[in-house]
Amino acid sequence: MKTLLPFVACLLLGISAQAAxxxxxxxxxxxxxxxxxxxxxxxxxxxxxxxxxNQDSTPEEFESHELNREKVIPPKxxxxxxxxxxxxxxxxxxxxxNARTAKGVVIAQ
Amino acid sequence: xxxSAIIVFRETLEAALLVGIVAAASRTISGRARWIVGGIxxxxxxAGLVALFAGRIALLFEGAGQELFNAVVLAMAIxxxxxxxxxxxxxxxxxxxxxxxVAKDVREGRRELSAVFVVxxxxxxxxxxxxxxxxxxxxSGGDTSKGALASGGLAGLLGGAxxxxxxxxxxxxxxxxxxxxxxxxxILLLAAGLASKMTQLLxxxxxxxxxxxxxxxxxxxxxxxxxxxxxxxxxxxxEPRPAGMQVVLYALTIAVILVGMxxxxxxxxxxx
Numbered sequence: 577m578k579t580l581l582p583f584v585a586c587l588l589l590g591i592s593a594q595a596a597x598x599x600x601x602x603x604x605x606x607x608x609x610x611x612x613x614x615x616x617x618x619x620x621x622x623x624x625x626x627x628x629x630n631q632d633s634t635p636e637e638f639e640s641h642e643l644n645r646e647k648v649i650p651p652k653x654x655x656x657x658x659x660x661x662x663x664x665x666x667x668x669x670x671x672x673x674n675a676r677t678a679k680g681v682v683i684a685q
Numbered sequence: 686x687x688x689s690a691i692i693v694f695r696e697t698l699e700a701a702l703l704v705g706i707v708a709a710a711s712r713t714i715s716g717r718a719r720w721i722v723g724g725i726x727x728x729x730x731x732a733g734l735v736a737l738f739a740g741r742i743a744l745l746f747e748g749a750g751q752e753l754f755n756a757v758v759l760a761m762a763i764x765x766x767x768x769x770x771x772x773x774x775x776x777x778x779x780x781x782x783x784x785x786x787v788a789k790d791v792r793e794g795r796r797e798l799s800a801v802f803v804v805x806x807x808x809x810x811x812x813x814x815x816x817x818x819x820x821x822x823x824x825s826g827g828d829t830s831k832g833a834l835a836s837g838g839l840a841g842l843l844g845g846a847x848x849x850x851x852x853x854x855x856x857x858x859x860x861x862x863x864x865x866x867x868x869x870x871x872i873l874l875l876a877a878g879l880a881s882k883m884t885q886l887l888x889x890x891x892x893x894x895x896x897x898x899x900x901x902x903x904x905x906x907x908x909x910x911x912x913x914x915x916x917x918x919x920x921x922x923x924e925p926r927p928a929g930m931q932v933v934l935y936a937l938t939i940a941v942i943l944v945g946m947x948x949x950x951x952x953x954x955x956x957x
Contacts, residue, residue, distance in 0.1 A: 635740075641908075641909050641925070642904075647889065648743065650743045652740075653740060654748070657889060658890065660898060661895075673819050673822040673823065676688075
């Protein structure tokens with residue numbers, strides 16, 4: 577039972593955060609197959625709304641094994657990706673369609 | 686070339702393993718080849734269309750269109766696989782006893798074939814649309830020559846398809862009395878894996894809470910970009926850092942299908 581408690585607490589926290597709907601928002605821009613900023617600092621322990629703005633004329637795929645996220649960002653458009661809540665640490669991400677140049681990291685602190 | 690090979694391989698593999706399992710599962714039904722090939726072709730056409738409208742789909746529902754679209758595609762595949770699983774459990778004894786008997790029931794066979802068609806088309810559509818977008822991006826990006834891109838993509842496609850064929854051929858070598866149990870376990874894991882993927886998309890779009898993210902981290906033991914990790918992901922929905930909600934829905938999918946199978950088998954057995 578004791579081992580279940582953190583789980584239940586997280587469940588309730590998750591639902592209450594859901595109801596509040598005020599997740600901190602961060603912008604991430606893709607230009608010339610690069611992310612700006614390449615280092616994004618976000619608060620730990622909070623669900624984050626990343627708004628990714630692809631200004632290139634080709635689609636990109638935001639992908640991060642560390643964040644467990646994968647989303648195609650169509651050309652010339654802006655779409656949200658929710659991440660976290662994260663433990664403090666570094667979470668690298670790439671633009672999978674241009675992985676050589678499109679690299680970045682979310683730093684949760 | 687390598688990048689395009691790996692991406693296409695990963696996407697193809699997921700669809701190819703599903704096609705392999707479904708093709709093996711429907712081995713007793715005559716005339717299935719047409720439906721399987723038809724499903725692959727319909728899925729490929731659908732993938733092209735989805736890729737064409739990807740921009741517009743993504744912007745629907747305040748930017749959650751892509752996740753919702755894929756979640757609906759996944760949900761349909763899960764329902765079909767679950768239905769197939771439950772239907773099979775009512776017929777498993779006849780299937781194991783004599784492979785031809787069930788195929789005689791034409792009406793049920795036809796219903797089964799349309800399910801095979803749809804489930805294959807959905808898998809190819811989902812995995813294919815991403816591949817099309819990627820290849821399009823590379824083509825218009827200009828930093829890779831078209832020849833390298835095409836050979837990479839082709840290598841990935843052939844690699845994925847080869848593994849799917851290998852799984853299919855391997856499954857057909859399983860003795861018939863175990864065959865349907867193996868198929869049953871594979872489809873159960875496949876459906877649960879799709880449920881986990883669907884949940885991940887809905888968490889990403891903030892339509893479901895993550896509960897805990899991640900619930901565990903096995904990325905140092907079995908990374909998701911290792912060959913075994915990719916294979917386990919495609920077969921059983923393995924993820925090194927799943928959200929709590931993904932694990933909940935994974936388990937729930939297995940539980941619901943198992944209960945369904947048990948109920949069907951219980952109501953079918955006294956009558957015979």
